[in-house]
Amino acid sequence: MKKALILGDSNTWGYDPRGYFQRYDLTYKDYLNDLVAGWMFFEDSLNGRLLRDVKDETYDLASIDLFCIMLGSNDLMHYYDVDQIVSFMHDLIDSIDTDKVMILCPPIIQIDGFKEESIRLNEAYKK
Template identity: 25%
Template sequence: MATILCYGDSLTWGAAPQGGRFNHNQRWPELLNDHLGSTHTVINFGLPGRTTVWEDPFREGRNGSLSIQTTLEIFGPIDVIILMLGTNDLKHYFNVGAYEASKGIEQIIHKIQAPSPHNFPTPKIFLVAPPNILSPKGDLADMYEGAVEKSQELHQHYQRVASLHKCVFFNSASIIQPSELDGIHLDLLANKQLSLALLPILDQLIKC
């Protein structure tokens, strides 16, 4: 039996483009759990607004690098960790791009691969580049000013980091895009498509 931890932001948490949160059985980590069956456990530990390493001045506790070690202790031992972060890094007020987001992901990977204080085995890392941002709507338009172009560069930087640190890599932008309702979050179909795309890769990781 394998334990799989999904460590991400609102795209993992299940934020609906129209507002609120999708039901438990509509989010891609929970759908992935259903596909795998009762022999494995998929944990959804997404958090809206979570960044790789940046401190958000408007939302406390969103720095993914600072919370990854306690997360590994709380849920450990973990067999596979699925990382999908970076969208929030591209908010206008952080003033960083895809390269900096990839360096942030790299910091999280370093911490995951560090020796465990409880002698837990090192989890296999499945790095997923988030989908490209579309044209953000409403308040998100100002928040993500200039982020559309930056998001299109995430996958190439993430793939380099994954290769360097021997992580499995998947570019979600190759199969899904955010809803046109807000340009950021996944609709029901995209959640389903992502779960189905990750399933065979994750299945192989578990068997290795």
Template identity: 30%
Template structure:
């Protein structure tokens, strides 16, 4: 099955120990770990610093699943889960793909750290999952809350550790199995 993962630096696989935008190895990034576990053709469209786009994403017609995990950078810039959820709903509503082929993932909540100096940001990130769950329900899309997976974050309070990537990959795999998506075949 062809899968597209649209996200920010945690989808890209950014290694916070690298000051020049380096990535974790292929053996550590959640997208690559998921590819290995499923055998799916997975395209990583993660970009460092990506916020929720203002315009819809164009996806090929043969896309079996679009995984979207964005919103962390929106919170870091503006701090409002309400605004992030509104932008996410507009973004997803404009994507020409059957809704059951959309999986919206609420990112793990932020933690106090070098990039997260305020408890208000942590609280805002904790609120995002409930808002995204409502967005997914209104649109008829699938939803997962990565906050339930206990993903380890680095010293900055934002980025996954190498272990965090492995935990995230397993949490997503379990979610896909629970929703019976692992048996989907490319049409």
């Protein structure tokens, strides 16, 4: 069975905004494990995680077949612009075997002032 690690923030962790530090019963990882045959998904997620804070970290991916990164929402909320966030992402993936990396676009932030930037970030990630 192939293994995938998802590096993420509260979206990956399954933060439920209806309660203080509550988690949904089923998380992103759980859905993937149910839907994708032949793969086992693991998570390294943290509420409030910034891409800026992990861009220089190293990850031992010897036993991982795919490294998924779903970060950037919190960076936008901390007023980093899209170009800076994309640069942080490049810093992180430059030190990784890029054949193993998948960038996942975070959900659109539905808050005034962030929605447009959130859409721009997702478009930049697709390039």
